[in-house]
Amino acid sequence: MAENNLTPVRQQYLSIKKKYPEAIVLFRLGDFYETFDEDAAIASKELEIVLTSREMGKGCKVPLAGIPYHALDNYLARLINRGYKVAICEQVTKPGETKGLVQREVVRLVTPGTVVEPSLLDSKTNNYLTSLVLGAGEVGIAYVDITTSEFATTQLPFPRLIPELKRLNPSEVITAESSDLSELDLTAPVTSLEDYWFELEVAQKTLLDHFNAVTLDGYGCANLPLAVRAAGAILHYINETQKGVLGQLTRLATYSTESFMALDEQTQSNLELFRNSRSGTAEGSFLSIIDLTETAMGGRLLKRWLGQPLLDIAELVKRQDAVSWFYKDTIARKRVTELLGDVADLERLINRVKGGTAIPRELVTLRRSLEVIPEMRGLLGPHEGDSPVKWLKDLLKPCSEVADLIAEAIEEQPSSSLGEGGVIKQGFSEELDSLCLADKSTRQYLANLERKERERTGIQSLKVGFNQVFGYYIEVSKPNLSQVPSEYVRKQTLVNGERFFTTELKEYESLIFNTRERIEELETNLFNRVCRQIGTATERVLATANALANVDVFSSLAEVAMRHSYTRPELTTDKAIVINQGRHPVVERSLVDSSFVPNDIHLDNDDAQIMVLTGPNMSGKSTYLRQVAMIVLLAQMGSFVPADSAKIGLVDRIFTRIGAREDLAAGQSTFMAEMVETANILNNATPQSLIILDEIGRGTSTYDGLSIARAVTEYIHNHAGLGTKTVFATHYHEMVELASFLPRVKNFNVAVTEEKGKVIFLYKVVPGGVDKSYGIHVAQLAGLPKAVINRAGEVLAELEGGSRAVVTEPPPPKPSPRRRRQKIVVQQMTFFGPKPPAVEELEKLDIDALTPLEALTRLYELQKKAREG
Ligand SMILES: Nc1ncnc2c1ncn2[C@@H]1O[C@H](COP(=O)(O)OP(=O)(O)OP(=O)(O)O)[C@@H](O)[C@H]1O
């Protein structure tokens, strides 16, 4: 269709849409955001709004679907959550202000990583936009949360990438067109940008221009090319999508994951750090158990601490000292908690103020939050000299100039929209005050006019009114029309009467309109000026927000410690982990009618390096394993721990391999997934790590499983680069034998007793191996039919009696955990019989000489052989 056949609005739309082909363009037309063409089809489907069409040029009917402007947030959330990008195109001039068409411009391109609407954000979670640059063996990661202005970059070895991404949990990832991220299994949407923006020189220039600097030395990333490239590209992307946000990014932190304990994906999910593995929600997660923070900022900080346990003992002791202080001073802690209850999300608030999107009410919230600071400082204050919280007090900047300015300028309860008066306080602007006064008196005049005219004309039913189309009028009903004075001018005829105006009324009307327009303009200007002035204090407010977040986390950790009897662990750099009467922080809270049985542990690279833990089903092995890992984690966050006392030699990584987890989504069999995870552990653990192994080898036949379990244990014990502290829970009784020839392996079991044929779980970890399994007992508890239980008892008796007839029967087709006892016994029998060739070969293997991958390959071969007999 010829361009000139189209209406000017259509032409304007098309030229804007051309620039945003990948986004849904929300095109502001008066009180609506309209979508057209394809966008309209998508919007109508996703938002369940009516799809219509509109004539926009000769013979040109265009599909259209619109939403009212005030409902934008809600609809935007739905589009963004479904993975769309949305370009918001506003009217940037007022109708009549310029000749011809109202000008329109895309003011924001909203993508999942760049939303700022509070309704689209989780207050206790950062919303990270992440940029990735893949190099040879290393990667650059930069991330920005534009709602809090956090901007950081790093360069790290490839194996640390996935844990770091897991920690950041980005809402959107940007990368160069040419890089392939398909291997990473990202859940966040990926946006590809031209390679150009990721080139080192280009990125460097973007950063230097932005920070107005001549070198990146001061940002700590000058020698980290991948970090620079990632950071530069992210700035470019924000500039493209969010006009005006860039100014808020005034800091760039270069961080190193080396100073944090790496928590890989398995460990995060095995320990249910952030999400409960059954429901996938935060409820019941480790975080939810230790999170008593009052503010959104505190919540985000605590989450970050849990995801990044520290390796630096000095920093940890500093945190512990602060927790201790809050722990001991209950009065201060309670009051601090109360005060924090009044503190809003300062990080996000100040960003909205600076970005010009804050509404009047938010300024009042900002002021109230800042007003707690003097008292907060006082609470942290009286302890002069070397108080462990003095640094927090120093970080807490009063920002009184901001609070004062808001108190002076903004009403206590401002009206919700700008421009109607009622936002700026009386006394702040003389000009505004006099306008408001004038407005009030003209309104007063109009209010009096009705009475005056009734008296003057004698028409009792005379009314003065207003409507949007005709403005002010005097209404007289039909029977009284004869009494209307001659100077009344007819304006509108109604069914029951007529409406008039007078010269005087007209004059007042224009006076009112005029005044209101000026009030609207002036109030908006004043408000924006106040916002700009507050914006200049952004740095201070952010620093204070950070201090408040710290105070929140410390007092919250202290409160948890107090409520649940945690103690301060002693942190060391030696090789031992000693915990007295430790408890599982999550399980201990979930028990209702029994109490949690605490347990000790002593691990030490030099003698008690590997703990082999046996015990019947349901006896508490997994709980014990996780408890050890969680106590170490808590200690390395700077928190107190659920134990009577603990001495923790800091660990550089916690590895966990727990249970037989199906990883069907990744196309891996249970066993393969298990072996990949095990390989990861053997390749990456160091003597300073902690390894938690729960039932490895479970995903395959007993025979293979036991072989692997043994081989892995021997490898950890003997390999020069490992010697790692390990707790290994297993059903294989044969594992107990290892202690007789591996000096640093110690056997433990979870005690049970039997009373009148009933098994009683004691949940107590005691030295020594286990002699009985009680699997059938558990099967009974689980409600298996009585016939099955009885038969299992018989089979067991036969097996234990050594009846070969039963043993030579083929094993049941599908091993299930509840049948494990039978299978183990089958296994034991085989062990005592003549050695099959595979076993002989296994014994000859020089495991130390094998790489984990070779070991895995050999295992497959052995398994094949064993199966073939
Ligand atoms: N120390 C304890 N004190 C009290 N109850 C406990 C304790 N440890 C575990 N339990 C209870 O026992 C249940 C089973 O524990 P857990 O899953 O650790 O056993 P398990 O030995 O690993 O079992 P399986 O061999 O079937 O994997 C837990 O859900 C918990 O309710």
Ligand SMILES: [Mg+2]
């Ligand atoms: Mg278990």
